[in-house]
Amino acid sequence: MANVSIIIPAYNAEKTILKTISSIQKQSYSSFELIVIDDGSTDKTCELLSTVSDPRLKVFSYKNGGLPVARNRGITHASGDYIAFIDADDLWTPDKLELQLAALQESSEAGAAYSWTAFIDEEEKLLYAGKPLFFEGNIYPHLLVENFICSGSNILVRRKFIETTGEFDSSLKSAEDWDYNIRLAAQCPFVVVPKYQILYRKSSQAMSSKVDVMEKAILTVTERAFCIAPTELQYLKKHSLAKTYQFFTKLYLEYVLDSDGIERASQRIKKAVQLYPKIVLEKETQRIFFKLFLLQIFPYRKAIQFIKFFGKKFPMVSIQNQSLT
Structure with a gap:
């Protein structure tokens, strides 16, 4: 029996499933x-999966139920003592499982391990890295x-805490x-692997x-959660609500950059x-105010050029001394 069960929910994932x-x-x-x-994929996802020659791979097909349902179905098929999840368009660095498993085995009380996330584009080029955090226990x-x-x-979880x-x-x-x-963290302590091991793919498709x-x-x-x-x-x-509205602001500035989206972004950061x-x-928050300032005083295209320029000059977080492949 495998020690770790990895669950991939896949819906129309023909563009990325083999890379994952x-x-x-x-x-x-x-x-x-x-x-x-x-x-319930309607594209070539299943056809591509059939070309993978690996005895560790098991494919189960269902009618479309959505991402949470697919993860739940995966859990019912899992036999490992530890369970990990990965979406069909994301990637892991080669040491992800090894280091997360080692971190859990070093801490007998911990129920789940997580790592840091870097964001990539559709061509798998690094966009930026998430803020490194060290929360444990x-x-x-x-x-x-x-x-x-x-x-x-991201997470690797002891099976008993999944249950x-x-x-x-x-x-x-x-x-x-x-x-x-949140519900899992109420059940057990977590450990962190302080490395960028999750490569989250950001799609350019309209959102x-x-x-x-x-x-x-x-x-x-x-x-x-607060109830x-x-x-x-x-x-x-x-x-918590302030961080949530900060996040909404970023979404509108990234995906709805018209006059309505900019207005909604302004309302949410306020x-x-x-x-x-x-x-x-x-x-x-200061980056958000700067973007909104540029969008208000310059024509849209010029403002975007400035935003991209300053984003390259002053990246959110730099990744030093770590290979992501």
Whole structure:
């Protein structure tokens, strides 16, 4: 029996599924089973999966149920003592499983491990790196404030804590990974592998129609999380909502850059500051104000040129001395 079960939900993933599987096959830790849940794909996903010659690969096809349902279905097929998830368009560095597993085995109390995330484009070129954070042990209060684990492609979890946490919420259309990690963090301590090991692919496909859906889901997760959070942590709610509105601002500035999107971005960053004034001291908030300033005083195309120029001159986080391939 494989020690680790890796679950990939796949829906119409023909452009990226083989690259994702290749990054898993390159793992330095090889005692795993790879479970792909075909979530009712109508493209060549299944055809491409049939070309993969690897006894560790198992493919199960279902009618489309959505990402949370696909992950839940994957869990029912998993036999490993540890379970990991990766979306069908993301990548891992070769040492991801090895180092996360070692971190868990060094801490008998820890139930889950996470690593840092770097963001890549469709050509797998580095866009920027997420902020390096070192939260360990009881990370529950930190996760209430912000989804610093970033995506559903990150954690490695002891199976017994998957069983006590329950299923991914199938009613959520977004942020289901944050909801799950909050509930998981209430069950067990976490450990961190302080390396960029998750490569999150950002698509250039239009997301304007999805931003409203994401906003609704994230607010739902926030409200639900604080409904069950203990009294002594309720003071974090305004900070959490401020970080949420800061995130919405970034979404609108990235995907809905028309006059309506810019107005919505302005409204949301103002709301973030009203909820938690200290957020203006964060570099992320200052970048947002700078972008909004450029968009208000320059024509759109010129403003975007400036934003891209300053983004290259002053990247969010630099990655030094680490290969991401």
